[in-house]
Amino acid sequence: MQHQAPQEIVIIGGGTAGWMAANLLAHQWRSHGTQIMLIESSDIGIIGVGEGSTPYLRQFFHRLGIQESEWMPACNATYKCGIRFPGWSTQPGYEQYVHPFFNQEDLKVGSELFTNARLRRRGTAAQANPQDFFIAAELARQRKAPFYLPRSDDRPAPATDYAYHFDSGLLGAFLKGHASKLGVRHRLDTVARVELSETGDIAHLLMHSGAIVKAELFLDCSGFKGLLINEALGEPFVSFKDNLFNDRAIAIPSSLNEEEDIPSETTSTALRNGWVWQIPLSSRYGNGYVYASDFASPEKAETELRQHLGAAAHNKEARHLKMRVGRVEQHWRNNCLAIGLSQGFIEPLEATALMLIQFSVDLFIDQMEASQFSRSRQAQFNRRINQMFEGVRDYVVGHYQLNTRHDSDYWRANRAHRHISDRLASILEVWDQGGDFEAELTRHGEALMYIRPSWYCLLAGMGRFPADLKPLSTEQRAELMSGEQARAALTDTVTQFYGHRQYLQLLK
Numbered sequence: 130m131q132h133q134a135p136q137e138i139v140i141i142g143g144g145t146a147g148w149m150a151a152n153l154l155a156h157q158w159r160s161h162g163t164q165i166m167l168i169e170s171s172d173i174g175i176i177g178v179g180e181g182s183t184p185y186l187r188q189f190f191h192r193l194g195i196q197e198s199e200w201m202p203a204c205n206a207t208y209k210c211g212i213r214f215p216g217w218s219t220q221p222g223y224e225q226y227v228h229p230f231f232n233q234e235d236l237k238v239g240s241e242l243f244t245n246a247r248l249r250r251r252g253t254a255a256q257a258n259p260q261d262f263f264i265a266a267e268l269a270r271q272r273k274a275p276f277y278l279p280r281s282d283d284r285p286a287p288a289t290d291y292a293y294h295f296d297s298g299l300l301g302a303f304l305k306g307h308a309s310k311l312g313v314r315h316r317l318d319t320v321a322r323v324e325l326s327e328t329g330d331i332a333h334l335l336m337h338s339g340a341i342v343k344a345e346l347f348l349d350c351s352g353f354k355g356l357l358i359n360e361a362l363g364e365p366f367v368s369f370k371d372n373l374f375n376d377r378a379i380a381i382p383s384s385l386n387e388e389e390d391i392p393s394e395t396t397s398t399a400l401r402n403g404w405v406w407q408i409p410l411s412s413r414y415g416n417g418y419v420y421a422s423d424f425a426s427p428e429k430a431e432t433e434l435r436q437h438l439g440a441a442a443h444n445k446e447a448r449h450l451k452m453r454v455g456r457v458e459q460h461w462r463n464n465c466l467a468i469g470l471s472q473g474f475i476e477p478l479e480a481t482a483l484m485l486i487q488f489s490v491d492l493f494i495d496q497m498e499a500s501q502f503s504r505s506r507q508a509q510f511n512r513r514i515n516q517m518f519e520g521v522r523d524y525v526v527g528h529y530q531l532n533t534r535h536d537s538d539y540w541r542a543n544r545a546h547r548h549i550s551d552r553l554a555s556i557l558e559v560w561d562q563g564g565d566f567e568a569e570l571t572r573h574g575e576a577l578m579y580i581r582p583s584w585y586c587l588l589a590g591m592g593r594f595p596a597d598l599k600p601l602s603t604e605q606r607a608e609l610m611s612g613e614q615a616r617a618a619l620t621d622t623v624t625q626f627y628g629h630r631q632y633l634q635l636l637k
């Protein structure tokens with residue numbers, strides 16, 4: 130049994146995964162004498178996309194003691210209040226909806242959505258589009274930052290939750306600079322061969338330069354190819370192809386309108402064969418079409434994306450990417466920990482990849498420390514990470530199952546297949562049957578990666594309600610909050626927030 134933190138760690142890969150892991154490990158274990166070297170190939174580029182986060186990324190910077198004013202301007206970063214989903218549903222009144230991040234203020238107005246949605250599920254025409262009921266949705270609609278203007282009294286401003294958009298190349302460069310301050314060494318070289326020991330551990334790496342690299346622990350951050358975890362150790366990859374069809378993406382940047390405020394939300398618009406992200410940075414928009422090669426060729430998809438973007442995409446180069454969607458079974462195997470695209474990827478609809486990277490490294494550190502730096506918690510670690518991947522997958526698959534588009538085979542096939550987990554099937558059934566939805570969510574415990582309001586936003590937002598609804602009674606009309614009333618209340622609150630561009634200027 131090992132009783133001290135690994136003294137030599139080698140990370141293969143200088144994408145976001147490699148640099149995030151390097152920072153977290155160096156921050157945690159440098160006082161234990163751990164030496165970290167990150168090696169990346171100058172011949173093999175990084176994926177270079179991945180520009181939206183979840184709120185969990187706030188904890189990453191907080192843990193490292195990095196202020197927003199340090200990293201955000203350096204990465205052309207902006208605030209993200211949630212994700213808007215136009216075109217996924219054809220139900221009247223639900224043609225678009227928002228999945229916002231939740232705030233203390235939502236305890237008042239937001240909880241009215243739960244009441245209205247329950248009534249509507251059970252056949253009464255209460256209004257239940259989440260975009261009317263959550264403060265972050267209104268902040269985004271008005272292009273505000275998630276921060277209150279200074280108050281005239283001394284009352285502390287209520288907390289608001291949010292995430293970020295950023296330029297992934299610049300974020301990588303920033304994290305590299307910070308890692309070097311923490312003592313992480315950086316080398317450019319390419320792994321040519323991986324030698325295993327008799328126990329199945331990685332003994333050493335033979336590099337193109339001729340160098341031999343040894344370490345106690347190797348991190349595989351080599352991207353989709355899974356150089357160490359799949360190719361060298363033979364860990365199988367579990368594909369999610371049967372319920373997440375998308376395996377390609379095309380990225381095209383476009384210009385921001387300098388005259389307008391910067392949006393504070395991601396927009397994920399459904400097109401005929403997939404969906405398009407639009408991510409506002411402080412310098413440009415990142416756009417990308419995520420689609421399935423079984424339903425559209427790269428040429429057809431690029432034409433569709435260019436039509437969608439219009440003049441904004443003229444003369445802008447398109448990057449075509451392949452995606453490997455699924456996960457490995459053992460993310461930590463022998464003396465190798467796979468982090469990032471090498472461990473798995475769920476398509477970017479909910480921008481969860483960096484969150485899973487962070488969870489994986491955080492949990493790895495916890496499990497190592499809790500087991501006196503042994504491998505005794507390896508199985509437990511792998512089970513929990515798999516549970517997280519499956520939890521995110523269920524929520525993402527839910528979007529496709531619930532779509533109501535009829536304009537292509539792609540959307541019909543996404544709705545018709547029954548390759549969904551028992552958990553997702555049960556959640557949908559309880560919702561559809563007007564059952565006790567709260568109890569159903571509680572029953573799944575921590576296996577659900579998304580909390581109650583997120584499930585309401587997805588199901589109500591898609592307009593998943595009975596077709597025949599009876600009108601509200603006079604009493605109900607008086608008691609319930611309509612969408613207009615909710616939005617009016619929020620509009621008032623939102624006047625107390627900074628404009629998005631205005632707040633970003635303050636960070637500089």
Ligand SMILES: Cc1cc2nc3c(=O)[nH]c(=O)nc-3n(C[C@H](O)[C@H](O)[C@H](O)COP(=O)(O)OP(=O)(O)OC[C@H]3O[C@@H](n4cnc5c(N)ncnc54)[C@H](O)[C@@H]3O)c2cc1C
Pocket residue numbers: 141142143144145146147168169170171172173174175176177178179180181182297318319320321350351352353356378417450451452468469470471477480481482483484
């Ligand atoms: C279309 C798309 C959209 C995405 N959107 C989001 C999003 O909005 N939000 C989000 O959180 N995530 C998103 N992601 C995921 C995100 O981009 C990745 O999780 C993140 O960039 C981490 O990638 P990585 O570091 O694992 O791999 P990569 O960036 O591919 O880096 C791989 C590294 O390995 C090195 N390497 C490979 N082979 C060798 C070798 N033989 N020797 C030495 N070095 C080697 C390369 O040089 C490179 O440095 C998206 C992904 C895709 C495909």
